[in-house]
Amino acid sequence: MSVRSTIPKSSESKSGNPFLIIRTDASFCMGSGHVLRCLALGQAWKRHGGECLFVLSDPPPAIRERLLQEGMAVQILSPLPGTPADAEKTIAIAAEYNASWIAIDGYHFDAFFQKHIRSAGFNTLVVDDDGRAKEYTADIILNQNLSAHPDLYMNRNSDAALLMGTRHVLLRAEYRKWMDWNREVAAMGNNILVTMGGSDPVDITSRVVSALAAADLPELRLMVVVGPANPRREALAELARAHPETVRIFQDVREMAVLMAEADMAVMAAGTTVWETAYMALPSLLIPIAENQRAVAEHFHEHKAGINLGWHADISLPVLVEKVQSLGQSFTQRSQMAQNGRRLVDGNGCRRVLRAMLEKEIRLRPAREEDCRMVWEWVNMPAVRSASFHSAPIPWNEHVQWFNARLGNGACRYYIAETTGKGPIGQIRFDLNGDSALVSVCLDPTLHGKGYGSALISKASRELLLGTGITRLLAQIKPTNPASIRAFAGADFEAGPLLEINGQKAVSMIRQGIGTYEAMH
Numbered sequence: 001m002s003v004r005s006t007i008p009k010s011s012e013s014k015s016g017n018p019f020l021i022i023r024t025d026a027s028f029c030m031g032s033g034h035v036l037r038c039l040a041l042g043q044a045w046k047r048h049g050g051e052c053l054f055v056l057s058d059p060p061p062a063i064r065e066r067l068l069q070e071g072m073a074v075q076i077l078s079p080l081p082g083t084p085a086d087a088e089k090t091i092a093i094a095a096e097y098n099a100s101w102i103a104i105d106g107y108h109f110d111a112f113f114q115k116h117i118r119s120a121g122f123n124t125l126v127v128d129d130d131g132r133a134k135e136y137t138a139d140i141i142l143n144q145n146l147s148a149h150p151d152l153y154m155n156r157n158s159d160a161a162l163l164m165g166t167r168h169v170l171l172r173a174e175y176r177k178w179m180d181w182n183r184e185v186a187a188m189g190n191n192i193l194v195t196m197g198g199s200d201p202v203d204i205t206s207r208v209v210s211a212l213a214a215a216d217l218p219e220l221r222l223m224v225v226v227g228p229a230n231p232r233r234e235a236l237a238e239l240a241r242a243h244p245e246t247v248r249i250f251q252d253v254r255e256m257a258v259l260m261a262e263a264d265m266a267v268m269a270a271g272t273t274v275w276e277t278a279y280m281a282l283p284s285l286l287i288p289i290a291e292n293q294r295a296v297a298e299h300f301h302e303h304k305a306g307i308n309l310g311w312h313a314d315i316s317l318p319v320l321v322e323k324v325q326s327l328g329q330s331f332t333q334r335s336q337m338a339q340n341g342r343r344l345v346d347g348n349g350c351r352r353v354l355r356a357m358l359e360k361e362i363r364l365r366p367a368r369e370e371d372c373r374m375v376w377e378w379v380n381m382p383a384v385r386s387a388s389f390h391s392a393p394i395p396w397n398e399h400v401q402w403f404n405a406r407l408g409n410g411a412c413r414y415y416i417a418e419t420t421g422k423g424p425i426g427q428i429r430f431d432l433n434g435d436s437a438l439v440s441v442c443l444d445p446t447l448h449g450k451g452y453g454s455a456l457i458s459k460a461s462r463e464l465l466l467g468t469g470i471t472r473l474l475a476q477i478k479p480t481n482p483a484s485i486r487a488f489a490g491a492d493f494e495a496g497p498l499l500e501i502n503g504q505k506a507v508s509m510i511r512q513g514i515g516t517y518e519a520m521h
Contacts, residue, residue: 018050018100018421023090023117024127025056025081025106026063028229031290032198033272034105035063037144038127040170041103042072044350047173048451053097055090057081062228062252063198069254082108087116094122100421101125101357104138107292111135118157123360125353127170128153129292136160139360142353144169144275146299146344163356169275169349174257179347181261183281185335189264189328190219193282195256196269198227202289204312205236208267211317213243217325222247223259265327265334267320270297270308278305278341283334285323287312305340351454351490358455364463367414367427372403375427375442383445387481389501413437413464417456425452428460436472437464441487448483454490461491465514475509476501485509 022042026032035056042052053073056064057080067074075093079085094102102117105127115137118124126138129145131152140161141153148164192212196205209224224240224247226233233251240247250259256273260266260280268277270286270293277284284306286297300306309315309323327333367375376399378384385391406412406429413430426443439461443453461473476499477484488509489495496508 018045019094019097020045020050020052021055021090021094021097021099021102021122022052023055023102023104023106023109025108026059026198026229028060028199028231029201030106030199031201031271032060032063032227032229034127035059035067036172036198037170037272038103038105039067039070039072040172040350041353043070043173044354046071048354049449050100053093053099055093057086060199060229066228066252066254081106082110082113084112084116087113091117091120091122094120100361103127107132109133111137114138123357125357130295140353140356142168144349145296146303147295161356161360163353166275166278166344167346167349168352169279169345170353171276171279171345171347171349174255175276175279175347178257178261178280183261183338185331185338186264187331188219189283189334190217191221191223191262191264192324192328193223193225193259193263193266193277194268195225195266195273196227196287196289197271197273199229200227200232200269200289202312203232204269204287204289204315205230206232206239207315207317208287208320209236209239209247211321212267212324213239213246215321215325217321217328220246223263224249225253225256225259226251228252265324267324269293270300270306274300274306275345279345279347281338281342283307283327283337283341285309285320285327287315303340303344305337305344307337354451355455355458355490358451359459361419361421362425362452362455362459363418364415364428364460365418367403367407367416369404369407371416371424371427372400374424375399375403378427378442378444381445383448384442387478387484389476389478389504389506415460417452417460422447426456428456430460430464430470430473432468432470435469436474437470439473439475439488441475441484451490453484453487457488457491457493461511462514465511471513473511476506477509479505479507 022038024034024038026035045052054067055075057077064074077089079089101123103125111134114126118137124138125140127142136153136156138160142163150162194208226236237249240249260282266277266282266284268284270288286300286306287309288294288297289312297308301308380393406414411432415428416424417426418424425447429440430437441457464470475488485507493509493511496510499506499508
């Protein structure tokens with residue numbers, strides 16, 4: 001049983017960073033969607049200080065190269081995908097690197113595979129699209145589709161967290177820079193992006209490009225993306241050479257967002273790229289080329305974020321040309337579709353998924369007398385004092401008196417956050433006043449910038465809001481502390497009015513009650 005790794009053995013013991021193992025696959029038949037959305041998760045994990053290893057079974061060379069270029073480690077397996085031998089080898093790799101999490105994404109990873117992975121003791125995230133497995137065994141189940149619903153996962157372990165719907169769409173890092181970008185909808189939609197996924201096994205690209213290039217559509221420009229596992233690259237290049245004024249071919253694209261921003265509309269497969277075009281407010285004509293894409297196209301059509309052209313084998317090319325021409329001429333329809341798409345995908349999905357993963361690692365317990373010195377050491381660290389409205393060091397005697405008073409105060413909820421691997425990582429305190437609470441949080445400064453702040457605030461806030469009559473949470477933060485502002489924003493707090501505390505300006509961050517989504521899930 002051979003295993004090939006791109007991780008030098010010397011790096012394993014030197015790195016104390018948490019490891020995420022991603023078990024997924026790509027091929028000519030299944031395309032590259034599973035890998036590319038997991039790439040978004042891996043990028044988010046690395047941004048917050050972790051390391052990521054992709055474990056794949058015989059991927060196309062272009063996919064492996066893409067992952068390496070993105071800074072991911074790659075390990076290739078020989079067992080048949082989804083088999084018991086595959087599960088055993090995945091577990092062995094995770095144990096070798098002392099992985100914090102294993103993420104699984106692929107239709108061939110069935111109930112047995114999931115159960116086997118989680119029974120080995122690893123935190124497990126299952127990325128799923130349609131609830132086809134007979135049973136789900138995971139710490140987190142992620143379904144980013146419009147059709148996502150808890151009823152798909154009735155046969156799941158009781159402690160599994162559900163991340164359902166487009167709030168959790170995984171977008172790669174290249175899209176982060178477009179968060180504040182607004183599309184200027186052109187009067188005429190002449191620039192058309194054509195993309196049929198990583199492999200296009202039914203060769204719909206050739207049919208679409210040939211039909212549009214031959215049609216009488218003045219000023220038409222086609223930007224044709226050829227996926228990394230598409231074997232018909234040369235034939236498509238020849239087609240472009242036959243229509244040099246109309247067709248441009250793009251291969252091994254690293255910045256799809258740039259092409260999407262340039263395009264006025266898209267003709268595309270209804271795969272994972274639909275979430276990217278929705279985020280980029282790009283009106284799309286959708287062609288399902290795989291069974292699992294039918295529902296995606298239908299739901300996008302229902303939400304008026306795309307137009308479902310129907311199953312690829314049934315498409316009439318004259319009708320395709322007519323639909324392209326009609327949408328290109330309708331400024332109003334393209335404007336509405338652009339707005340509807342961006343409403344579906346706000347670009348914060350990776351942040352929410354990462355927060356949920358970190359929340360699963362965090363346990364909250366009431367603060368105890370023996371925590372007094374540990375908290376004193378935390379709050380006297382320079383980074384903490386500089387962020388406080390009372391920046392002078394806190395004397396030990398004063399701290400003991402203050403700490404004990406909080407423990408005996410019925411209007412105070414005071415918690416220590418712990419994780420299995422790190423022990424105590426921070427504190428969070430809620431000072432109650434009627435149906436409101438003032439939130440104070442202090443994270444071990446060695447963990448700053450790794451996402452634990454948002455996860456701690458989110459977990460503790462949700463538990464307080466669900467378990468008490470509190471309906472409003474308030475945090476007060478120095479304007480010079482953007483990291484704390486981001487941490488609260490990442491925990492679903494919103495900016496409120498500016499305040500003044502001890503003669504200093506303060507930013508208020510407010511959370512009003514529990515959301516409908518959290519109440520359901």
